[in-house]
Amino acid sequence: MLLAAATAASVPxxxxxxPHSPATRVLPPDAAARLVAxxxxxxxxxxxxxxxxxxxxxxxxxxxxxxxxHEVWRRIAAGGDAARGSDGIAAKLxxxxxxxxxxAGLDLAAAVAATYARMAxxxxxxxxxxxxxQLLLNRDLNERLRAGVAQGAITRSVNYAADxxxxxxxxxRTDGRAEAFSRRHSAAAELGTWVPTPPLFSPPTDPYAxxxxxxxxxxxxxxxxxxxxxxxARPTSALYQEGVPVVLAEKSTDIADQGKRVGTWQEVGGxxxxxxxxxxxxx
Numbered sequence: 001m002l003l004a005a006a007t008a009a010s011v012p013x014x015x016x017x018x019p020h021s022p023a024t025r026v027l028p029p030d031a032a033a034r035l036v037a038x039x040x041x042x043x044x045x046x047x048x049x050x051x052x053x054x055x056x057x058x059x060x061x062x063x064x065x066x067x068x069x070h071e072v073w074r075r076i077a078a079g080g081d082a083a084r085g086s087d088g089i090a091a092k093l094x095x096x097x098x099x100x101x102x103x104a105g106l107d108l109a110a111a112v113a114a115t116y117a118r119m120a121x122x123x124x125x126x127x128x129x130x131x132x133x134q135l136l137l138n139r140d141l142n143e144r145l146r147a148g149v150a151q152g153a154i155t156r157s158v159n160y161a162a163d164x165x166x167x168x169x170x171x172x173r174t175d176g177r178a179e180a181f182s183r184r185h186s187a188a189a190e191l192g193t194w195v196p197t198p199p200l201f202s203p204p205t206d207p208y209a210x211x212x213x214x215x216x217x218x219x220x221x222x223x224x225x226x227x228x229x230x231x232x233a234r235p236t237s238a239l240y241q242e243g244v245p246v247v248l249a250e251k252s253t254d255i256a257d258q259g260k261r262v263g264t265w266q267e268v269g270g271x272x273x274x275x276x277x278x279x280x281x282x283x
Contacts, residue, residue, distance in 0.1 A: 032109040032147065036140050037069060040116035043136055051124050056209035060177060063215065065119040067093075068168045072115045072161055075102035093215050095174070097167045106157045107149045113140035114161035122169040175213040183208050192231030 027035065044065055048058045067089060074088045078101075090096040102111075117137040121130070141154055185207040187195045194204055210220065217223070229238040 027147070029108050032144070033073065033112045036109045036113045037116070039136060039140070040069075040113065040120075041066070043132065044116065044120055047120060047124055047129075047132070050129075054206045054209075056206045056212075057177075057181070060175075060212070061123045064123060064168060064172045065116060068115050068119050068165050069112055071099055071168070072102070072111050072164050073108065075099070075164075076106050076108050076111055076160075078102070090168070094213060094218070095171065097171050099167055100160070100163050102160055103156060105153050106160055107144055107153045108157075110141055110144045110149065110154045110157040111161045113137055114158040115165050118162055118165035119169065122165065123172070177212050180208040180211045181206070191233075 041062075044062065048061050053061060071088050071090050075086070086099070086101065088099075090099060114137065117133050120133050141158075144154055145151070185204050187193065187204070194207075196202060196204075214220065229242065232239050234240060
């Protein structure tokens, strides 16, 4: 396991993990890192779906993983300029930890790959196929070896990625997500409130996601949005009038295209309790 060996003297690179192609084009470091990041964000999306994450939960996973990648990339690209390297996004976020500066002699693409692998394992424990994560990590590090990057540089890159990722993962565990996810919700049987509906009578999706620590704002109240109009199913009410354009747009949307866009929601049960269920669904 490459990450398990990250603190060892060398990282075991398994050349048999991917086909060797002498004709493989060697990309510049930045281009290679961008390709690696693209692969990992796609895999992260697949693993998030396999884990059954809700939209808020999936957004949280992406946020922490890409934040770690940004901080690793910025610090390595700074090339020893500690001030420029530390002035990333994390420094502006609520309670984010101080992150280590990047030592010299790192490979950007290898560090990006190792960062995503570490974050995927930390954010999706027990729900993801470790083999797919490890296979992609081996593939990326093998490519860097074939591009002429020294084994020592790859080892240092994996170690640095682990240092940054572990600091961000430790911070992520304090955001209240675990408590919000495990908190039970009791539906109130009154107009304007969410209630489970047949056939599955599924529980609500992350009803307490709003209690999770915000990244940049001290509170959602800082946004300054006006409260929604009071619930009403009367066609003349302000709430109903706000919903009419949405209903009309929904009816005019191609069904096949609509299915592709909202496929991630098809397992989410329940709706607003009210006399007009079609209107309630659009709300």
